[in-house]
Amino acid sequence: MRRILMALGMTAVMLSAQAPPPYTRTLETYTVPDVVLVNQDGTKVKLKGLLDSGEPIILDFIFGTCTTICPVLSAGYANLQAKLPPGGPKIHLVSISIDPENDTPKVMRDYLKRYRAKPGWDFLTGRREDIDKAMNAFNAYIPNKMSHYPLTLIRDPKTGKWIRIFGLMSSSEFMAECRKAGLL
Amino acid sequence: MSGRRERSPFLSLLAPLLGMLLLTLPATAQVKPPAAAAGPTAEQTLALGERMYRQGILPSGEPMSSIVSGDVQVAGTSFSCVSCHLRGGLGSWEGGIVTLPTNAARLSIPRYWKFPNLSLEERKELKLQNPAARPAYTNETLAHLIRTGRDPGGTDMHPVMPRYYLSDPDMAILLSYLGTLSAKHSPGVIGDTLHFATVITPEVSEDDQQAMLVPIKNYVQRHNQFSSGFGNRMYLGVGGNEMSGAYRKMALSVWRLQGAPDTWGRQLEAFLAKDPVFAMLGGISYGDWKPIHDFCERTQLPCLFPVTDLPVVSDTDWYTQYFSKGYYQEGQAAARYLNGLDDPAAARKVLQLVQDTPQGRALALGFREAWAELGRSPIKELPLPPEGALDVNGLAAILSQEKPSTVLLWTGDSAYPALDALLRKGSLLVNAFLSGRLLGARVTSLPEHLWSRVWITYPYREPQLEPKFSAYADTLLAGLTTRHPETRISTRTYAMVQVLRQALMDMDRHFYQDNLLDRIGMQRDQFLPDYLRLSFGPGQRYASKGCYIMQVGLSPAPKVAPGPAPQVKPVQVPVLLRKSEWVIH
Numbered sequence: 001m002r003r004i005l006m007a008l009g010m011t012a013v014m015l016s017a018q019a020p021p022p023y024t025r026t027l028e029t030y031t032v033p034d035v036v037l038v039n040q041d042g043t044k045v046k047l048k049g050l051l052d053s054g055e056p057i058i059l060d061f062i063f064g065t066c067t068t069i070c071p072v073l074s075a076g077y078a079n080l081q082a083k084l085p086p087g088g089p090k091i092h093l094v095s096i097s098i099d100p101e102n103d104t105p106k107v108m109r110d111y112l113k114r115y116r117a118k119p120g121w122d123f124l125t126g127r128r129e130d131i132d133k134a135m136n137a138f139n140a141y142i143p144n145k146m147s148h149y150p151l152t153l154i155r156d157p158k159t160g161k162w163i164r165i166f167g168l169m170s171s172s173e174f175m176a177e178c179r180k181a182g183l184l
Numbered sequence: 185m186s187g188r189r190e191r192s193p194f195l196s197l198l199a200p201l202l203g204m205l206l207l208t209l210p211a212t213a214q215v216k217p218p219a220a221a222a223g224p225t226a227e228q229t230l231a232l233g234e235r236m237y238r239q240g241i242l243p244s245g246e247p248m249s250s251i252v253s254g255d256v257q258v259a260g261t262s263f264s265c266v267s268c269h270l271r272g273g274l275g276s277w278e279g280g281i282v283t284l285p286t287n288a289a290r291l292s293i294p295r296y297w298k299f300p301n302l303s304l305e306e307r308k309e310l311k312l313q314n315p316a317a318r319p320a321y322t323n324e325t326l327a328h329l330i331r332t333g334r335d336p337g338g339t340d341m342h343p344v345m346p347r348y349y350l351s352d353p354d355m356a357i358l359l360s361y362l363g364t365l366s367a368k369h370s371p372g373v374i375g376d377t378l379h380f381a382t383v384i385t386p387e388v389s390e391d392d393q394q395a396m397l398v399p400i401k402n403y404v405q406r407h408n409q410f411s412s413g414f415g416n417r418m419y420l421g422v423g424g425n426e427m428s429g430a431y432r433k434m435a436l437s438v439w440r441l442q443g444a445p446d447t448w449g450r451q452l453e454a455f456l457a458k459d460p461v462f463a464m465l466g467g468i469s470y471g472d473w474k475p476i477h478d479f480c481e482r483t484q485l486p487c488l489f490p491v492t493d494l495p496v497v498s499d500t501d502w503y504t505q506y507f508s509k510g511y512y513q514e515g516q517a518a519a520r521y522l523n524g525l526d527d528p529a530a531a532r533k534v535l536q537l538v539q540d541t542p543q544g545r546a547l548a549l550g551f552r553e554a555w556a557e558l559g560r561s562p563i564k565e566l567p568l569p570p571e572g573a574l575d576v577n578g579l580a581a582i583l584s585q586e587k588p589s590t591v592l593l594w595t596g597d598s599a600y601p602a603l604d605a606l607l608r609k610g611s612l613l614v615n616a617f618l619s620g621r622l623l624g625a626r627v628t629s630l631p632e633h634l635w636s637r638v639w640i641t642y643p644y645r646e647p648q649l650e651p652k653f654s655a656y657a658d659t660l661l662a663g664l665t666t667r668h669p670e671t672r673i674s675t676r677t678y679a680m681v682q683v684l685r686q687a688l689m690d691m692d693r694h695f696y697q698d699n700l701l702d703r704i705g706m707q708r709d710q711f712l713p714d715y716l717r718l719s720f721g722p723g724q725r726y727a728s729k730g731c732y733i734m735q736v737g738l739s740p741a742p743k744v745a746p747g748p749a750p751q752v753k754p755v756q757v758p759v760l761l762r763k764s765e766w767v768i769h
Contacts, residue, residue, distance in 0.1 A: 038769045042558060042559070042769070063721070064721075065705075065721035065722050065723055065724055066278065066721075067267055067268045067270070067276045067278050067283065067706075067722055068267075068268050068276065068278045068279060068281045068283060068344055069278060069279045069281065069344070071258075071262065071263035071267055071268075072252050072253055072256070072344045074262070075252060075253075075256045075257070075258045075262060075263075076253070076256055078262070079256050079257055082257075099719070099721060100767065100769075101717065101719050101729040101730065101766075101767045102719065102721060102724055102729055104769060105557075105769065106557055114261060114262050114263075115262050116259070116262075125769055126769060127765050127767075127769075128765075128766075128767070144708040144709070145708075145709075145721075146277075146278050146279075146706060146708055147278075147279065148278075148279050149279045149280065150279065168253050168343065168344060169253065170253045170254035170255045170256060170343075171253070171254070171255045171256045171257070172254075172255055173254075
C-alpha cells in the first residue's frame with residue numbers, strides 16, 4: 001500500500017513538473033525609450049511615437065530563429081489577427097527582435113509571411129544598444145537570447161498603462177485579456 | 185535522403201502498412217509518392233516523412249495542422265517539429281522550456297528522470313532502480329502522444345507542444361521518418377575516438393597551412409592527454425559514468441587536395457570513403473570554397489568554420505558553418521550604409537568597378553543583391569582587368585562619362601595610387617568605397633587628401649581593440665615558428681576550436697552529425713578574435729553578421745594628465761575610424 005501511495009505521489013510530482021505554470025498578469029507603468037528602430041520594410045520607426053500613439057498596442061519580444069517560445073507567441077498574434085472582425089477595432093501588434101544582428105528586414109518579412117501576418121503586425125529590429133534600451137524599458141532585458149521568456153505587453157489605451165502578461169496564453173485567454181484591457 | 189539513417193525495428197513493422205497507405209496519396213505532393221504499380225520505396229516514404237518533420241507539409245502538399253496552448257491554431261508552415269526538436273531530433277532548451285528528444289534511439293527506450301543518458305546496459309550494470317518516467321514508445325503510443333500530448337507514462341507534455349491532426353496514413357509516414365532519425369551514431373565515431381579531418385587546397389603556402397594546423401593539432405593533443413583514463417580517474421559515481429560516456433578521444437586527418445578545383449569533389453569523396461570522419465574542422469583555401477561546400481552538402485558532412493573569404497552564400501544549405509559571408513558581406517555593408525545616409529546625394533548615382541576576380545565578383549554581388557533588397561534601382565557595373573595597375577586615364581574617362589556620385593572600386597592594392605592620381609588629374613571623383621580586406625595591411629596608408637572621400641568596408645573588430653582578444657589564440661600556437669597575425673588564420677582557427685569545444689560538451693553522448701550543428705546553433709554569443717561578435721541560432725550559418733564602414737583619420741589625441749605639459753608632443757598616426765554600426769540595417 002505504501003509503495004502504491006509513493007508511486008501516486010511521484011506521478012503527481014511528475015505531472016506537475018510538466019504542467020505549465022499559469023500566466024501572471026500585472027499592471028505596469030513604462031517609459032518608452034526614444035529610439036529609432038527599423039521595420040520589416042526597412043522603414044525607420046520612432047518607437048516612442050509608435051507605442052505612445054494612443055492606438056491599441058500589443059508588444060512582444062521575439063527572434064526569427066527562436067525554437068520554442070516565439071513561434072507560440074507569434075501563433076497567438078496570428079490567431080488574434082484572424083479573429084478580429086473585419087471593420088472592427090484595430091489592434092497594432094508589435095514584435096521587437098532580440099536578435100537584431102540576424103533579424104534583417106528580409107528575415108523579418110519572411111517570418112511574418114510564414115505566420116500569414118496581416119497589415120498591422122510590425123516586426124522591428126535595430127542597433128543592439130537601442131534594442132537593449134527597449135528591453136530594459138519594459139523590464140524584459142536578457143543577455144542571452146536563448147534564455148528569453150514569454151512576455152506579452154498590452155497597452156491600455158485609456159490609461160496608457162501596460163498589462164504585463166508573463167507566460168503563454170491560450171487564444172481564448174488572449175482575447176479575454178484584450179477585452180479586459182478595452183481593446184475589443 | 186540521408187545516408188546515415190538506419191532503420192529501427194519499429195519501422196520494419198510499419199513497412200507493410202505504408203505500402204498500402206501510400207497508394208492512396210494524391211499526386212500533388214512535391215515529393216511524389218511512387219506510382220501505384222511500382223509500390224512505394226523506403227526512400228520515398230522517408231522523404232515525405234522528412235518533409236512533414238522539417239517543413240510541416242503533409243504528403244498531400246497541404247500544411248500540417250495543430251493546436252498549441254490549448255486552442256491556438258497553427259499551420260505547419262509557421263513552425264513544425266524541427267523548430268523545437270531540431271534537425272537531429274535531440275531537442276532544445278530555451279526560455280525554461282525543455283523540448284525532449286524525438287530521435288529513434290531515444291524513443292525506442294524508456295525515459296528516466298535521473299541520469300537519462302545512460303544506456304539500458306549501463307543502468308543494469310550500475311544497478312539503478314529509478315522508475316522510468318515513461319516506457320519505450322510503440323507506434324501506437326507515439327501516435328497518441330503526437331495527437332494528444334500525453335505520453336505512455338501518463339504525463340501531459342507542455343501545451344507549447346503542438347497536438348497534431350493527422351490521419352492514420354500521414355501518421356504512419358511521420359513515424360517511419362522518426363524511426364530513422366538519429367537512430368545510430370554517425371560515421372567517424374569509432375570505438376572511443378571521434379575522427380575528424382581538415383582540408384587544404386593546393387595553392388596554400390606552407391606558412392599558412394601551419395598557421396591553421398598547429399592550433400588544431402595542439403588542441404587535439406591536449407584534449408587526448410586530458411581524456412587519458414577519464415572514466416576511471418575522475419568519474420567513479422553514476423553521474424560520472426554518464427558524463428564519461430560522452431567523452432571521446434579525437435583523431436585528426438589532414439586531407440591535402442591537388443589539381444584543379446573541379447576534381448576536388450572526387451578527391452574528397454575518396455578521402456571520406458577511406459577514412460570516415462564525423463566532421464571537418466576548419467580547412468583553408470585562397471579560392472572559392474564552393475567545391476568543398478558542395479561536397480559537404482552532398483555527403484552531409486559538417487564543416488566547421490573554414491578559413492575562407494569566398495564561402496557559398498545560401499539561406500538553405502546546412503552542412504558548412506562559416507564565420508561570415510566574406511567579401512560578399514562587405515559589399516552588403518556598403519549598400520546598406522550608402523542607403524542609410526542622411527544625405528541622399530551620395531547614393532544618387534552609384535557605379536561599381538569590379539576587378540574580374542572571385543573577390544571582386546563576390547563584393548559586387550553582395551552590393552548588388554543588398555541594393556536590390558533595399559528597393560533600389562540597379563546600378564551600372566563595369567569590369568576591370570584581373571591583374572595589374574589600374575589604367576588611370578581609362579578610369580578618368582569612365583568617371584567623366586558616367587558622373588557617378590559614388591564609385592565602388594572593388595580592387596586591391598592598386599586602388600590607392602589610382603584614386604590619388606585621379607584626384608590630382610582633377611577627375612570628378614566624389615566618394616569611393618574600397619574593401620578593407622582586399623587592401624590588407626596597407627589599409628591606413630591612404631593619402632591624406634582622400635581620407636574624407638573614401639569609405640572602407642572592414643569586417644573585423646576595430647584594430648585598436650583587437651589585441652586583447654587575439655592574444656588568447658597564443659595559447660594554442662606552441663610550435664608555430666613563423667607567425668603572420670595579419671592573415672588571421674591562427675586566430676580564426678582558435679575561434680573555431682572554442683566553438684567546437686562547447687559544441688562537443690553540449691552534444692553529450694549523442695554523436696549525430698546534425699546534432700553537432702544543432703548544438704552550435706543553440707550556443708550563446710561568443711566574443712572571440714577578429715569578429716566583434718559571433719552569434720548563432722538554428723540554421724544560422726554565418727556567425728559574424730557585421731562589417732564596419734571606416735574612414736582613415738588621425739588617432740584621437742591622448743588625454744592630457746594634470747601637471748606640467750609633456751616635453752615630447754604625442755604623435756597622432758593614421759588609423760581606421762568607425763563610421764557605422766557593426767550591423768547596418
